[in-house]
Amino acid sequence: MSYFIQSIRELIAVDGAWVPGGDDQSLYLRPFMFAKEAFLGVRPAHKVAYYLIASPSGAYFKGGVNPVSIWLSEDFARAGKGGTGAAKTGGNYAASLLPQAEAYENECDQVVFLDQDGNVEELGGMNIVFVYKDGTLVTPQSDSILEGITRESLLQLARDRGHKIEGRNVSLQEWREGVASGDIVEVFACGTAAVVTPIGVLKGKDFFDEQPAGTLALSLREELTDIQYGRREDRHNWLVRLDA
DSSP, X not given: OHHHHHHHHHHHHHHGGGOOOSTTOXXXXXXXXXXXXXXXXXXXXXXXXXXXXXXXXXXXXXTOSOOEEEEEOSSOOSOOTXXXXXXXXXXXXXXXXXXXXXXXXXXXXXXXXEOTTSBEEEESSSEEEEEETTSOEEEEOOTTSOOOHHHHHHHHHHHHTTOOEEEEOOBHHHHHHHHHHTSEEEEEEEETTTEEEEEEEEEOSSOEEEOOOOSHHHHHHHHHHHHHTTSSOOTTOOOOOOOO
């Protein structure tokens, strides 16, 4: 982690003028590594090169923080058990591109994937969280889901408010029946770029489920962004000040 923080310090020392200051704007940082050695063969790399790139970024969705529509991918899998789903590798993005195009064709903003057992995994670019009527927040958990620091931060803020947090399997059936019965009162997506976005519709080949509207997602989003922008106390010491 110290190398990562130091690389940010050095990059900002050179390119600090590129940091935008508008609402929902940020300097998006992307660390990455690739094998770099004089070797031709098949084995794990013994030497890698680390780089950090940055780009000014605006809101993830053009419409701002509005409920998004989600397309259920029934013919494609984002990752397989025992694979690299939990790692942020380039190949994991490739597997989501065709299903995402299918989502656009069906007038949806994002795609949601299931695992081999029919459990909800994650979206093409974000994690997903279900809010139950008793105040419990449930997020899918498996070895093939990419961990998200934004999700972990939001869950911690919810925990601070007294909400119970569960990481477990959530089947598509539980999702749909929970919404229909009123047991699930809110569903939202979260990720580095989008931060928090309410989910308004789940759409499949033969169904169209409107999702319940709640207030928790946007309340957590406001609290997290207030911490990020220095408008609210950072109780967990998440922030690192880069200037002197």
